[in-house]
Amino acid sequence: MDVPDRLAPWIGPIFEAVPLDVAMPELVAPTPNPLLTSLVEACGHLPPSLTAGLWLYADDLERSHAICQADPSPTGSMWHAILHRREGDFWNSKYWLRQAGAHPAFVGWQEYDAARLVDQVQSGWDPGTLLNVQREEWRRLFEWCLRTEARP
Numbered sequence: 001m002d003v004p005d006r007l008a009p010w011i012g013p014i015f016e017a018v019p020l021d022v023a024m025p026e027l028v029a030p031t032p033n034p035l036l037t038s039l040v041e042a043c044g045h046l047p048p049s050l051t052a053g054l055w056l057y058a059d060d061l062e063r064s065h066a067i068c069q070a071d072p073s074p075t076g077s078m079w080h081a082i083l084h085r086r087e088g089d090f091w092n093s094k095y096w097l098r099q100a101g102a103h104p105a106f107v108g109w110q111e112y113d114a115a116r117l118v119d120q121v122q123s124g125w126d127p128g129t130l131l132n133v134q135r136e137e138w139r140r141l142f143e144w145c146l147r148t149e150a151r152p
Contacts, residue, residue, distance in 0.1 A: 001015060001020070001139065001142075001143060001146075002143070002146070003015075003146065004146065007046070007050075007146075010042065010043040010044060010046070011043065011046075011050075011054070013039050013042075014036060014039045014040065014043075014054060014057065014058075017035055017036060017039060018033065018035070018036055018057075020135055020138075020139060021135065023036075023057055023135065023138075024056070024057060024059060024086075024131070024134060024135060024138065025131070026059070026086075027086065027121050027127060027130055027131060027134060028085075028086060028087070028088040028121060029086075029087065029088055030059035030061070030086060031059060032058060032059050032060040032061075033058050033059050033060075036057065036058035036059070036060075037058045037060050037063075039058075040054045040055060040057075040058050040060070040063075047145070047149045048067050048070070048071055048076070049071070049073075049075045049076065049079065049145040049149050050142070050145050050146065050149065051067055052064045052067040052068050052071070052076070052079040053079060053138065053141065053142040053145060055067065056079065056082060056083055056086070056138065057138065057142075059086075061083045061086060061087055064079065064083050065080070065083055067079075068080035068083060072099075074099075074100045074101055074103055075100075075103070075105075075141070075144075075145060075149070077096050077097075077099040077100035077101075078096070078097075078100040078103045078105070078114075078141055079141070080096040080099075080100075081093045081094070081095075081096035081097040081099075081100055081114065081118075082137065082138070082141075084096060085117070085118050085121055086134075088122075090118050090119075090121070090122045093118050094115055094118055097114050097115055097118070100114075103141070103144075104144065105140045105141045105143075105144035105145075106137075106140055106141075109136075109140065112133075112136075112137070114137075117130070117133060117134075117137070
């Protein structure tokens with residue numbers, strides 16, 4: 001992941017502690033990762049979209065929710081949809097997907113369908129595959145936030 005140099009001292013240790021390919025190991029009802037929560041707490045003042053994403057990465061849905069709920073933008077709504085899916089609140093996840101609309105972070109990802117992902121998680125379809133999709137979804141949205149909302 002290409003983290004801007006000015007943010008690397010704060011964000012870098014999070015990805016070093018738990019690389020993306022093993023992060024967010026549960027599709028639904030995760031338990032916050034204490035190591036990651038302490039690292040996210042140490043991040044200082046980041047744009048809300050990045051902080052919301054980092055709390056999701058740490059599996060701390062409650063803290064991510066506090067940020068997403070206050071952000072009516074498509075990006076805030078997309079993070080909100082993801083966290084409700086991860087809570088197992090599938091109807092609410094779809095509501096926030098409708099609020100987010102077609103988010104530019106996912107342009108070009110042909111096989112991605114956020115509403116279908118909610119249905120697949122709810123049905124318990126192939127958890128290993130869905131975890132990979134969840135991580136790719138997170139990566140694309142977080143990188144989009146880095147490019148567009150963390151400019152100097």
